[in-house]
Amino acid sequence: MGQTVNLKQRLAYNYLRDGSTKFLCYGGAGGGGKSWLGCEWLMQCCYFLPGTRWFAGRNNLKDSRASISVTFGKVAQWHGFTGYRLTNDGIEFDNGSEIIFLDLTYYPVKDPLYERFGSLEFTGGWIEEGGQVNGLAFSVLQTRIGRHLNDKYGIPGKILITCNPKKNWLYDLFYKPWKEGTLEDGYAFVQALVQDNPFATEDYIETLRNTNDKVTKERLYFGNWEYDDDPAVLCDYDAICDLFTNEHVKPSGVSSGSADLAMKGRDRFVAGHWKGNVCYIKLDQGYSTGKSIETDLKRMMIECSIPRSMMIADSDGLGNYLESYLNGIKEFHGGKQPINPEFDNLKSECGFKLAELINNRQIRVVCTDAQRERIKKELSVLKQDHIDADTRRKGIISKEKMKEILGFSPDYLDMLIMAMYFRIKPVPKRPKAKLGDI
Ligand SMILES: Nc1ncnc2c1ncn2[C@@H]1O[C@H](COP(=O)(O)OP(=O)(O)OP(=O)(O)O)[C@@H](O)[C@H]1O
Ligand SMILES: [Mg+2]
Known part of the structure; x- marks a missing residue:
């Protein structure tokens, strides 16, 4: 039977399952199956590794709850998986594993160093829409993973980051070194465009292709990281x-x-x-x-x-x-x-x-x-x-x-x-x- 697969997601799974990658950045364009990958990866981790604890974070809690739980529902249904329930704080699995929604908002006055994450212990986790997230959150979360049953299962702590092109820490740590062939050990990047995703509907692709706004089209359809929508840039x-x-x-x-x-x-x-x-x-x-x-x-x-x-x-x-x-x-x-x-x-x-x-x-x-x-x-x-x-x-x-x-x-x-x-x-x-x- 000819099976349709998203090869970029496959490639991502290679990194997510190997013994050397610690941080994987996936996406860099619209519609490449970013949200799906995040939910599916965490669902598998939770299912196969009972009792583990994972975070799923965005730049704001409302967004995490609303969007991640919707996609998660779709992924679970696709796989015919029902052994979980949604709670206010995340997703609980029947086998004791859990996904916790994290609010990655940066509060420069109230919590400039993300000290609120100081006592959390995770097996690993996922930063969704990383372009909107402060780089410090990534640094701090690196110290919070690999701390819950990783020894027992013999798995390294990993962070998956999904994002659209953005000239911030993602560009510096992942995209640019990837392009230049100088990625640091433990770092990986997979570029996934909408054309790489066989599950994207014709409608979805058309919408992206017909975007009037040139910056948006360059970034989301072509995955162009050099197109900056930073209002501070003086030359267009x-x-x-x-x-x-x-x-x-x-x-x-x-x-x-x-x-x-x-x-x-x-x-x-x-x-x-x-x-x-x-x-x-x-x-x-x-x-x-x-x-x-x-x-x-x-x-x-x-x-x-x-x-x-x-x-x-x-x-x-x-x-x-x-x-x-x-x-x-x-x-x-x-x-x-x-x-x-x-x-x-x-x-x-x-x-x-x-x-x-x-x-x-x-x-x-x-x-x-x-x-x-x-x-x-x-x-x-x-x-x-x-x-x-x-x-x-x-x-x-x-x-x-x-x-x-x-x-x-x-x-x-x-x-x-x-x-x-x-x-x-x-x-x-x-x-x-x-x-x-x-
Ligand atoms: N492995 C898969 N199996 C089935 N459907 C998939 C798979 N991967 C992605 N899809 C479908 O492809 C479409 C786009 O995927 P998804 O929403 O994950 O992309 P995205 O990169 O997060 O998009 P956006 O840029 O809009 O956030 C969705 O309809 C999703 O359900
Ligand atoms: Mg998405």
């Missing part, structure tokens, strides 16, 4: 992609240049030659010395006809040194006063200007494919800081924060931001009234 994703093909932006006017300096492989040394709003990435070096930077930058300025006064480089560290050799170039002091007092400093003002020009398709960057991918990533962390505070001056998130998200230094982004120095205009002051005007 399509505009970032267009940056490299905006051929209507023509080179024009006096040349200018911008450079992010770095020595000895700490960060990258990146320099761009600008003709109007067309940026040609000219220098890009992983390893450079003070001397080589000086020589290369000088050569670039001569070759590209960049006047000293139209060349800007960061000042922190190297700029000072360089200025004494390349007399007359501008140093960029990001922390200085902005021209427009709406912003918290000069770098923020330039960052917002960059986003504005990118979103308006007024910039073109000419570079290699590898550079393009990197620039796209870096622009995704050009984010507004303290977005919820409407009283503060506008700012962008710190370079430290950007590094934390990216895992590397946003060197191209800094180079692009600095170039905006020549493009932010002083706010025109009202001309002083002459006596005769009154």
Whole structure:
């Protein structure tokens, strides 16, 4: 008999049953059978391992109770299983096993460290819709599993996480390392799209495919983790992609240049030659010395006809040194006063200007494919800081924060931001009234 199976769920079960995986992240798209897998796995664990205790958690208790119990009911019916009953707190099995619904809401004031989980002891568990859950919950729950009859049955404590794409701890711990082939021991990721799930109805697939909202479609239908719906992101994703093909932006006017300096492989040394709003990435070096930077930058300025006064480089560290050799170039002091007092400093003002020009398709960057991918990533962390505070001056998130998200230094982004120095205009002051005007 030809049997229909969801192969991705099968693959997930391999990880859930092996002796080495501790944490499995499953999904990363809509409709791939995430909720089903969570319920079915826990049902089997409870059934085959009498007396065990498992958690099933979401970012809020009402959601856990409502959605998990409904799916669980469907799964049980599919398997013709009736040996359980739903309670207020979870699901009790006739053999003494239980699933406990956990409220994973983060309370920064009341319970900033999830101390309320401190005394709980589980065999293992499941975090559903992990994208909405604070990463700290995952850390704390790691210490609460493997503590209830694991010895008796000889099984390791495991956590299954199901989720849609989300640039948070899931991206950092699972998706990105999985893509790059650098997953840590004990971690596994299974990407499951709706196309992988033979049980998804045509209706369900159609709805996803016809989603009007581009971000939702990219994330849930295509399983695209790079599509961010973070309201703090300043450049929209399509505009970032267009940056490299905006051929209507023509080179024009006096040349200018911008450079992010770095020595000895700490960060990258990146320099761009600008003709109007067309940026040609000219220098890009992983390893450079003070001397080589000086020589290369000088050569670039001569070759590209960049006047000293139209060349800007960061000042922190190297700029000072360089200025004494390349007399007359501008140093960029990001922390200085902005021209427009709406912003918290000069770098923020330039960052917002960059986003504005990118979103308006007024910039073109000419570079290699590898550079393009990197620039796209870096622009995704050009984010507004303290977005919820409407009283503060506008700012962008710190370079430290950007590094934390990216895992590397946003060197191209800094180079692009600095170039905006020549493009932010002083706010025109009202001309002083002459006596005769009154
Ligand atoms: N192994 C299976 N056997 C039978 N039906 C399944 C199985 N896996 C998934 N399904 C069915 O496929 C559909 C989608 O599955 P499910 O709801 O688990 O996906 P999901 O990834 O949680 O979706 P969503 O993104 O909407 O949360 C459901 O109708 C579910 O009942
Ligand atoms: Mg689901």
